[in-house]
Amino acid sequence: KETFSEISPSDFFYRNRDLAGFTNPSRALYSTVRELVENSLDACEIERIPPEIYTRITPFDPSENEDPRKYLVRVQDNGPGVAPDYIAEAFGKVLYGSKYKLRQSRGMFGLGGTMAILYGQITSNKPVKIQTSTDGIKKYSLTLMIDIEKNKPIILDKKVDDARKIKGTVVEVVVEGDYLRSSQKIQEYFKQTALVVPYANITFVDPMGRIYNYLMTTQEMPPPPKETLPHPYGIDVEFMRRMIRQSKELTLSKFMPKRFHRVGAKTAIKFLQFAGLDPNRDPKSLTDEEIVNLVSSMHKFEEFLPPDANCLSPLGEKIFSAGIIKELAPEFFTVVVRPPSAYSGFPFIVELALAYGGRQLDKGIKLYRYANRIPLLYDEASDVAWKVINEEIDWKRYKIPLEAPIAVVVNISSTRIPYKTVGKEYIADRPEIERELKNALRETLRKLSAYLSRRTSEEHEKRK
Amino acid sequence: KETFSEISPSDFFYRNRDLAGFTNPSRALYSTVRELVENSLDACEIERIPPEIYTRITPFDPSENEDPRKYLVRVQDNGPGVAPDYIAEAFGKVLYGSKYKLRQSRGMFGLGGTMAILYGQITSNKPVKIQTSTDGIKKYSLTLMIDIEKNKPIILDKKVDDARKIKGTVVEVVVEGDYLRSSQKIQEYFKQTALVVPYANITFVDPMGRIYNYLMTTQEMPPPPKETLPHPYGIDVEFMRRMIRQSKELTLSKFMPKRFHRVGAKTAIKFLQFAGLDPNRDPKSLTDEEIVNLVSSMHKFEEFLPPDANCLSPLGEKIFSAGIIKELAPEFFTVVVRPPSAYSGFPFIVELALAYGGRQLDKGIKLYRYANRIPLLYDEASDVAWKVINEEIDWKRYKIPLEAPIAVVVNISSTRIPYKTVGKEYIADRPEIERELKNALRETLRKLSAYLSRRTSEEHEKRK
Numbered sequence: 001k002e003t004f005s006e007i008s009p010s011d012f013f014y015r016n017r018d019l020a021g022f023t024n025p026s027r028a029l030y031s032t033v034r035e036l037v038e039n040s041l042d043a044c045e046i047e048r049i050p051p052e053i054y055t056r057i058t059p060f061d062p063s064e065n066e067d068p069r070k071y072l073v074r075v076q077d078n079g080p081g082v083a084p085d086y087i088a089e090a091f092g093k094v095l096y097g098s099k100y101k102l103r104q105s106r107g108m109f110g111l112g113g114t115m116a117i118l119y120g121q122i123t124s125n126k127p128v129k130i131q132t133s134t135d136g137i138k139k140y141s142l143t144l145m146i147d148i149e150k151n152k153p154i155i156l157d158k159k160v161d162d163a164r165k166i167k168g169t170v171v172e173v174v175v176e177g178d179y180l181r182s183s184q185k186i187q188e189y190f191k192q193t194a195l196v197v198p199y200a201n202i203t204f205v206d207p208m209g210r211i212y213n214y215l216m217t218t219q220e221m222p223p224p225p226k227e228t229l230p231h232p233y234g235i236d237v238e239f240m241r242r243m244i245r246q247s248k249e250l251t252l253s254k255f256m257p258k259r260f261h262r263v264g265a266k267t268a269i270k271f272l273q274f275a276g277l278d279p280n281r282d283p284k285s286l287t288d289e290e291i292v293n294l295v296s297s298m299h300k301f302e303e304f305l306p307p308d309a310n311c312l313s314p315l316g317e318k319i320f321s322a323g324i325i326k327e328l329a330p331e332f333f334t335v336v337v338r339p340p341s342a343y344s345g346f347p348f349i350v351e352l353a354l355a356y357g358g359r360q361l362d363k364g365i366k367l368y369r370y371a372n373r374i375p376l377l378y379d380e381a382s383d384v385a386w387k388v389i390n391e392e393i394d395w396k397r398y399k400i401p402l403e404a405p406i407a408v409v410v411n412i413s414s415t416r417i418p419y420k421t422v423g424k425e426y427i428a429d430r431p432e433i434e435r436e437l438k439n440a441l442r443e444t445l446r447k448l449s450a451y452l453s454r455r456t457s458e459e460h461e462k463r464k
Numbered sequence: 465k466e467t468f469s470e471i472s473p474s475d476f477f478y479r480n481r482d483l484a485g486f487t488n489p490s491r492a493l494y495s496t497v498r499e500l501v502e503n504s505l506d507a508c509e510i511e512r513i514p515p516e517i518y519t520r521i522t523p524f525d526p527s528e529n530e531d532p533r534k535y536l537v538r539v540q541d542n543g544p545g546v547a548p549d550y551i552a553e554a555f556g557k558v559l560y561g562s563k564y565k566l567r568q569s570r571g572m573f574g575l576g577g578t579m580a581i582l583y584g585q586i587t588s589n590k591p592v593k594i595q596t597s598t599d600g601i602k603k604y605s606l607t608l609m610i611d612i613e614k615n616k617p618i619i620l621d622k623k624v625d626d627a628r629k630i631k632g633t634v635v636e637v638v639v640e641g642d643y644l645r646s647s648q649k650i651q652e653y654f655k656q657t658a659l660v661v662p663y664a665n666i667t668f669v670d671p672m673g674r675i676y677n678y679l680m681t682t683q684e685m686p687p688p689p690k691e692t693l694p695h696p697y698g699i700d701v702e703f704m705r706r707m708i709r710q711s712k713e714l715t716l717s718k719f720m721p722k723r724f725h726r727v728g729a730k731t732a733i734k735f736l737q738f739a740g741l742d743p744n745r746d747p748k749s750l751t752d753e754e755i756v757n758l759v760s761s762m763h764k765f766e767e768f769l770p771p772d773a774n775c776l777s778p779l780g781e782k783i784f785s786a787g788i789i790k791e792l793a794p795e796f797f798t799v800v801v802r803p804p805s806a807y808s809g810f811p812f813i814v815e816l817a818l819a820y821g822g823r824q825l826d827k828g829i830k831l832y833r834y835a836n837r838i839p840l841l842y843d844e845a846s847d848v849a850w851k852v853i854n855e856e857i858d859w860k861r862y863k864i865p866l867e868a869p870i871a872v873v874v875n876i877s878s879t880r881i882p883y884k885t886v887g888k889e890y891i892a893d894r895p896e897i898e899r900e901l902k903n904a905l906r907e908t909l910r911k912l913s914a915y916l917s918r919r920t921s922e923e924h925e926k927r928k
């Protein structure tokens with residue numbers, strides 16, 4: 001009597017677009033901007049191209065003169081572009097992309113940019129226009145819509161022109177937005193982004209034509225993140241089965257070092273003995289039961305080296321400090337870069353800055369959160385960093401006055417950020433991440449505490 | 465240089481299973497139980513079968529004697545069963561189900577039960593066993609696994625037996641769980657579920673063999689929710705296009721009343737005039753531009769009747785009060801059932817109980833949240849109800865003492881609950897829902913305030 005049906009992933013995210021941050025015109029305008037800008041930044045950084053990102057929001061329909069209304073959102077970058085074979089699906093298909101690998105990047109789900117286009121389509125009925133060139137010779141211009149029920153692009157127009165030596169990508173989408181309500185968040189997004197990418201030129205032109213320019217303050221770019229191998233502690237049975245299926249190694253003793261992160265030949269042999277498996281076995285000959293045993297032994301074996309964070313690209317003290325000084329101009333600040341750690345086999349690095357005083361900071365604690373250099377501006381109270389600040393640290397112990405003007409700036413770099421939502425709003429309280437944040441905050445609080453007591457005693461000296 | 469790939473929706477939720485509430489063994493054991501129990505309750509209620517739901521968690525591998533370890537989770541119901549053609553895909557395919565319609569139910573995404581099975585498979589490598597009978601004559605037993613990369617079931621075994629007059633469904637899955645850490649939440653889940661389904665027999669047997677029995681206290685079941693038509697205020701261009709494609713009506717004047725909620729023939733004509741469209745037009749003849757105009761006119765036309773909540777199935781004061789008395793035994797309580805409201809065209813009803821005193825309530829405000837009768841036990845601080853209690857209500861104004869023993873119990877019924885996460889942890893702060901919660905809490909606070917002042921003056925009288 002009940003009727004069953006299947007829906008495509010684009011249909012699922014269309015029906016449940018609030019999961020992805022496209023709740024209402026104000027929030028959706030913000031999400032459209034952030035998803036496209038993050039795609040551009042990722043693209044430039046992977047190729048180590050100093051990013052030039054230009055975003056413009058323009059009212060689209062002159063007959064509409066108050067929010068919410070349609071806006072043309074245009075994001076242009078000087079990145080590596082998208083190769084012609086992939087353009088339509090990169091933008092017109094959900095769960096499709098180039099970031100399904102173990103490498104630090106802002107993108108990870110394969111749906112952000114496509115969601116912005118989908119939202120534009122269902123609110124304005126306008127197709128998206130993509131222009132892109134990978135070589136500065138040929139520029140491809142596609143006008144496309146998404147077949148939401150089938151999760152595939154519908155190409156309405158396609159042409160090839162002379163790219164006139166310009167490489168990069170332009171995305172133009174028309175969305176129902178509410179700039180009045182989201183302007184503060186959008187401006188904050190650009191301001192906070194610029195803080196952590198001082199090697200980029202970021203320009204934002206708002207609907208009134210006002211230009212916000214964040215010029216680069218350094219030429220040197222951080223080394224791009226490297227793709228890495230999975231770590232034994234993060235493996236489950238499904239993953240192991242896939243690795244075995246794809247492996248070309250003829251023995252377990254060759255398979256382990258080749259396919260796993262930081263597993264040397266000696267460690268492999270030692271581990272296989274621990275797991276009770278013959279090192280000369282062909283991985284493809286393992287039975288299901290043996291695979292289960294292999295995985296559970298991997299989790300129990302204590303002699304694997306911890307994940308190496310060499311694949312990661314943290315901000316580094318220099319860039320981080322420069323951003324703090326530029327944006328917050330504090331009287332005092334201290335930066336700590338924690339040693340690499342890992343959760344579930346994924347390496348991560350916590351960087352934390354604690355800033356005090358100066359004319360810009362207001363009384364009380366203001367938290368700035370970044371994950372892989374993305375500013376997180378929503379759902380602060382649900383984030384692990386907020387939890388640490390408010391529940392795990394006893395500020396009185398460090399003699400910090402209650403209304404002191406404080407800013408805590410956190411950046412987490414990882415091959416996988418444990419967001420709790422598809423809209424990448426806040427980070428789950430994984431115990432290892434919580435611990436690193438706590439340690440980082442304590443380190444910086446000790447330094448601030450020392451500074452404040454020095455300052456107090458110097459003031460006493462002066463008065464005598 | 466960048467390589468592109470597509471992943472299936474099951475692969476997406478496998479890689480991102482924390483989005484769906486399968487973060488770690490403790491949380492995943494909870495999610496496994498809740499997803500299966502909610503499927504059983506939905507199935508029984510839709511057919512108005514007084515639910516008999518039996519859940520047992522048993523340690524699976526005797527060689528494992530401490531958490532986390534494998535558990536066999538078995539959930540059995542006396543529901544309508546699943547028809548043989550659909551069994552494999554209902555359980556072995558993500559984004560597949562019978563709840564993709566505009567009708568109140570606990571399930572809505574088409575992936576909960578399948579995620580429990582997927583999680584079991586990747587942590588225990590054991591297939592799931594499903595037994596089901598729709599007629600009490602034939603019982604189908606399927607042993608299946610999920611092909612996660614292709615999002616389809618792999619049937620390992622299938623047989624048909626005599627069902628011996630027993631209808632219903634049994635699901636048996638083996639998962640890596642941590643009962644030590646999740647026992648409190650799991651027990652709380654059953655306790656709070658039983659509070660709102662007094663017409664059900666709920667039994668839970670824990671790993672130690674302890675039996676928790678929640679016996680039915682009433683035979684009468686609420687009328688099952690009815691499927692309803694979409695409301696004009698909730699329509700977007702994509703949805704309209706689909707409706708037009710599926711419509712059989714030959715004119716707009718017939719299409720509107722037939723396909724939309726509470727749009728009568730007269731209102732349809734009036735609206736079409738407002739939208740500047742000929743009522744005799746064939747809906748399929750509308751151009752894209754006209755469809756956009758139709759949708760935007762729908763949002764602007766102010767004479768549509770608001771969504772009718774007749775399709776909804778709220779608890780009702782009787783059932784709600786019985787549950788409050790049974791579970792909280794308060795000194796005083798008051799229940800308010802708000803009039804029907806709507807957000808984005810989706811009808812909803814807020815029911816709120818405010819309880820005070822008695823031996824069971826602790827000092828301070830304890831919040832119990834339900835959505836379509838599902839107890840929500842996680843992420844309280846992110847929920848709209850919490851926001852209303854803590855930020856939108858001035859408790860001092862009602863002269864409620866600071867440490868008063870208070871419980872606030874909220875149930876929201878809707879054809880679509882605006883969860884912010886796939887794991888159905890908490891509800892988004894939609895303005896209409898926030899407003900209804902605020903009004904409900906104010907109503908009950910006035911009554912509690914009156915009660916407390918009466919009680920205080922009576923005590924003064926006694927002392928004289």
Ligand SMILES: Nc1ncnc2c1ncn2[C@@H]1O[C@H](COP(=O)(O)OP(=O)(O)OP(=O)(O)O)[C@@H](O)[C@H]1O
Nearest residue numbers: 039043090097098099107108109110111112113114
């Ligand atoms: N400006 C751009 N320049 C180059 N490639 C791009 C650009 N924008 C998108 N892409 C490509 O399109 C793919 C899909 O983008 P989309 O935003 O939908 O997903 P994602 O970035 O992989 O993941 P997420 O959902 O987390 O954003 C990207 O993986 C990238 O390869």
Ligand SMILES: Nc1ncnc2c1ncn2[C@@H]1O[C@H](COP(=O)(O)OP(=O)(O)OP(=O)(O)O)[C@@H](O)[C@H]1O
Nearest residue numbers: 503507554561562563571572573574575576577578
């Ligand atoms: N015990 C049961 N009795 C009858 N039908 C069931 C039962 N369990 C599952 N089903 C069917 O299987 C379908 C898929 O279940 P699943 O939990 O994966 O998704 P859902 O309940 O539709 O949505 P959600 O992801 O929100 O739970 C259901 O829609 C229902 O039709």
Ligand SMILES: [Mg+2]
Nearest residue numbers: 039107112113
């Ligand atoms: Mg992206």
Ligand SMILES: [Mg+2]
Nearest residue numbers: 503571576577
């Ligand atoms: Mg379900």
